[in-house]
Amino acid sequence: MIVVVAEKPSVGRDIARVLKCQERGEGFLKGEKYTVTWAVGHLVTLCEPDEMDEKYKKWRMEDLPILPENIPTKVISKTKSQFSVIKKLINAPETESLICATDAGREGELIFRLIYHQAKCKKPVDRLWISSMTDEAIREGFASLKPAAEYDGLYRSATCRSQADWLVGMNASRAFTLRFDALLSIGRVQTPTLAILVKRYHEIANFKPEEYYTVTANFGDYTGQWFDEKAEDEKKAARIPTKEKADEIAKKIKGKAARVEAVSAESKKELPPQLYDLTSLQREANRKLGYTADKTLKIAQELYEKWKAITYPRTDSRYLPMDMLGRTKLTLQKLPGDYRAYVENIPWGEEGKLPLSRRIFDNAKVSDHHAIIPTPQTAPLDKLPADAAKLFDMIARRVIAVFYPAHEYDAIRVINGCEGEKFKSTGRVVRINGWKDVYPSDEKEEDQLPALQEGDGRTVSKATVKKESTKPPAPHTDASLLAAMENAGRELSAEKLREQMKGSGLGTPATRAAIIERLIQVGYAARKGRALNATEKGVSLIAIAPEEIASPETTGKWELALDEIAKNKRDTDRFMQGIRNLTTFLIDYARDTKTEANFPEEMRRKGKGGNGKSANTKSVPDAKCPLCGKAVQENTKAFGCAAWRDGCHFTLWKDCLARGGGPQLNAKLVALLLEKGSIRGSTGMIDLKDGKISFTPNGQENPSVSLGITYEKK
Secondary structure, eight states, X not given: OEEEEESSHHHHHHHHHHTTOOEEETTEEEOSSEEEEEOSSOSEEEOOHHHHOGGGGSOOGGGOOOOOSSOOEEEOGGGHHHHHHHHHHHHSTTOOEEEEESOSSHHHHHHHHHHHHHTTOOOOEEEOOOSOOSHHHHXXXXXXXXXXXXXXHHHHHHHHHHHHHHHHHHHHHHHHHHHHTBOOOOOTTHXXXXXXXXXXXXXXXXXXXXXXXXXXXXXXXXXXXXXXXXXXXXXXXXXXXXXXXXXXXXXXHTTOEEXXXXXXXXXXXXXXXXXXXXXHHHHHHHHHHXXXXXXXXXXXXXXXXXXXXXXXXXXXXXXXXXXXXXHHHHHHHHSOGGGHHHHHTSOOOGGGOOOOOTTTBOGGGOOSSOOBOBOSSOOOTTTSOHHHHHHHHHHHHHHHHTTSOOEEEEEEEEEEEETTEEEEEEEEEEEEOGGGGGOGGGOOOOOOOOOOOTTOEEXXXXXXXXXXXXXXXXXXXXXXXXXXXXXXXXXXXXXHHHHHTTTOSSSOXXXXXXXHHHHHHTTXXXXXXXXXXXXXXXXXXXXXXXXXXXXXXXXXXXXXXXXXXXXXXSOHHHHHHHHHHHHHHHHHHHHHOOOOOOOOGGGBOOSTTOOXXXXXXXXXXXXXXXXXXXXXXXXXXXXEETTGGGTOOOEEETTTTGGGTSOOOOHHHHHHHHHHSEEEOSSEEEEEETTEEEEEETTOSSOXXXXXXXXXXX
């Protein structure tokens, strides 16, 4: 008998159906040759420090760092019964060998190996490695099993990842919690990801908007924007510093004759987008559909496991191997009816061959799994939930679009002169629509310019002056944060540069969504609409965290090392010694740092050896109560008068403006507001007067938030 161990019950049932294992048992399915059983995710995990030694139940700085040579493992109590089922099956006398059929990736490898070692099994193991869950793919996988030893590098990488996170997380979290008397969670990947959000938080908070004006001339059948032809920075060339100057230009040209001084056309080409890996799919689903990274992963996993509609989603490759040429052709031909017209318009070669491109097929750039594409099994579009259908549509259109020709157009630039002033008009003329034919709903109305030649004359029928302001960086979204994580904090847009950074990002495609959700769960980040913002807690944590744990680039090197271990290119001992050195450094830093921080009350440490002292309030420097003149203090929810026990009712809730689309109040804003009564920021104007606080967004006349009586004298 051969025992097959899958990662989840649903996958186990699919494999059992293909292997004709129909006899049901408690936690397994049995056939003539195979018995299929399954885990439910991790059944075995690393022990907690206090399970290794009773003394670690009490958190004490003198017991740190905790650096066991080998971290013991334990069976997770909640799923102990299923572990017992697997242990009995794999060690049974009639069992000749095992097949590891957990997910084909680093975590899947770890799940099986931990079970195998915890059960003290010695049976030989083969590895099933498949990229789709169709019956055909499962049969092909069983026909091409490989010895488990070929994946030892992946297992070593998974073990190092697990133990590194344990060593850094357990030690640093205890050390910083003890030092700052607040329950703090520090993580090898979590903390540098938070640092990316905090960096953007400070960029927005410190941004100082600059007002300027623009002048647009209407030439009748097209418009042009004034620009300074002597400006060194083309992006700033259209900015006029004062309204007086802008009005002067508008008055000067209105009703006057204009002349086309130059017309140029530059040929441009946009190559088709590449196939999706998980991170690029999550980013685009966030931009186009508003899905969080976690939601996209869950839907993609369902499309893979339940509907058999797409290939393995937890991949970091955007390429296909050459031997998938035939299967990819079949996939295209099997796409549901709505896509067939697009498939027919692919520029097929002689005898119906697919056009080849190294941007699609490249063996050297396929990692453990190839890019995400539909399976040759026709997807049941009429049965898919609406969210799943939208995600499948993205994947289906992408696999068609990559075979289309480039989108080619002429970028038109026209310079008009009027009364010594210059005006620029731009537009484009599409020559070949190419791959954009596959995305008709994405088409935007292109700027249309009439046929113009040098010397053509026009009259300025209207001149419009517009007040504008420089904008702060946008808050991160799931899409932009995933991009920063993928490239270890570097804002890289070029595909070639991103490809060179593969392996040195924060986390893996399979774990990044969980890291983002974890930051929200522990209160270090908050999601508002599509925006992801660091909270006060998150900002405070990064303020006390050393660069060695908070730097995305530095931490990205650890992930690169794990990637090299998986490829048998790096020694595990060297990696783990580096992690031990980092852990020791973090303990010493927490113990010796002179940095101080004051965390909100809900983060104060109660138990774990702490004294549970409250840090419920702190004073706001340079802020005086507008009612009684006493000091203003801050707690986790609001700003108020320090003399509240004496009956002063001054209160400003931190989220009073945020609830209506305005900014979150912080100590700096409140101090300025109390001093000046009115402040303008990058998003609009805040007013505090007559017992009312209001927020008016830039470009609007009426407040979007106006809160009646916020404070009053009693």
